[in-house]
């Protein structure tokens with residue numbers, strides 16, 4: 081495609097820049113009023129204590145929705161939740177064809193099936209190292225190494241220059257499953273000329289190398305050999321190479337493997353669908369595992385992050401229907417602590433310890449986990465291979481992105497640009513710069529409903545969680561004369577005793593009545609005005625009693 085004089089090449093992150101999670105990257109090409117777009121990755125992030133009841137958080141797709149008619153395709157680099165988790169939620173809003181390698185496509189299909197979208201969404205399976213042509217964008221997949229099968233970097237060639245979008249990566253010389261990093265392809269791209277490298281920043285503060293999966297396997301075999309009782313190993317199910325290592329370490333020690341947790345089964349099936357883990361002994365199921373001697377079984381579990389409903393938490397609570405661990409048993413955490421999960425993981429580990437289970441974590445046994453993201457030496461290596469003109473750090477919080485930009489400067493990369501979600505960066509022509517800002521933000525999946533980040537329901541729930549709630553009801557006649565009540569009920573508000581509670585509620589009812597009696601004329605015929613006045617009065621009194629302003633819900637009934 082020939083370039084016209086006012087064509088531009090832009091990069092627009094709508095998620096994943098200034099955070100680790102919910103990656104959502106757009107590339108645009110063409111004149112400002114008629115750009116064609118591609119999306120690279122569409123992931124989720126997860127809720128925490130500040131978002132009670134909200135587990136899944138999506139990037140706000142407003143910009144892409146408005147430009148849906150110019151979206152040529154959605155390309156997925158790999159199957160981690162922070163890269164594909166939002167597809168099933170947001171795809172109906174732009175409905176572009178999806179491109180993914182076989183393993184990623186397998187995982188995505190299941191998600192789309194659950195969402196009832198499988199028949200509607202068009203997924204094109206691209207082989208590893210394959211190419212995709214989308215209008216002015218000519219993409220080539222580059223095999224990298226990470227912590228899931230089939231991680232792909234993307235060479236995105238356009239008439240205004242080539243981008244290397246790394247996705248998530250590390251340099252693992254011996255990844256065990258799948259090929260090593262395709263160094264030749266990256267070098268060749270470097271020779272050809274790379275305009276910009278949009279690159280993973282997760283481990284920019286860590287010196288050296290992330291380490292190889294092969295070393296983890298070597299460390300796990302003797303560790304598991306040292307156990308006499310039952311052993312549970314927790315890792316991310318999506319880390320299929322790790323699953324494979326744990327299973328082989330179990331086999332080497334005469335232990336049969338029992339998978340515990342839904343995602344372990346799902347990932348094992350996905351791995352087998354692409355020809356991985358096919359030469360292993362069959363797994364034993366829960367009831368078979370129970371009949372094996374303690375030193376003849378290894379439980380491979382989900383829940384390394386302390387997720388309350390996952391297998392390991394239930395084992396720690398003693399509520400798992402099939403697996404119980406106690407004195408003489410061991411639990412190996414072949415995983416890291418994801419920032420933000422420190423507290424649930426600590427609670428989980430305390431509960432296991434309470435049962436007498438011995439714990440083995442990366443902290444005291446450094447060989448049993450390696451990261452899937454590039455440390456500084458690996459980043460330097462990648463810059464040396466690709467030799468980009470512009471460094472665009474992504475997949476990091478602000479501090480990661482800024483450190484990554486400084487690191488790239490030290491490596492003599494001529495330009496660095498560090499956009500936030502919503503910042504549109506013009507990569508060419510001219511020097512790279514932020515030229516526009518579009519809507520970016522988060523959407524919450526709240527009880528299955530997609531709601532705005534600052535929506536009413538969660539705000540109220542949070543308010544009620546911190547301050548409690550009061551329900552006031554009063555029955556009036558048509559002219560506003562009290563027939564019965566007001567009555568007040570409290571939820572989540574402390575009192576010294578039952579009697580004291582009655583006293584307090586009576587005081588609040590008096591307060592409600594006073595507020596009502598102060599109202600005159602026409603106002604007494606309007607329920608909404610009455611509810612407002614009563615709520616205001618009761619809130620004020622609550623402030624006096626508890627030093628708090630609870631949620632007050634007033635109901636007026638007319639007879």
Ligand SMILES: [Zn+2]
Pocket residue numbers: 103160162163248475
């Ligand atoms: Zn990621």
Ligand SMILES: [Zn+2]
Pocket residue numbers: 158160226228248
């Ligand atoms: Zn990843």
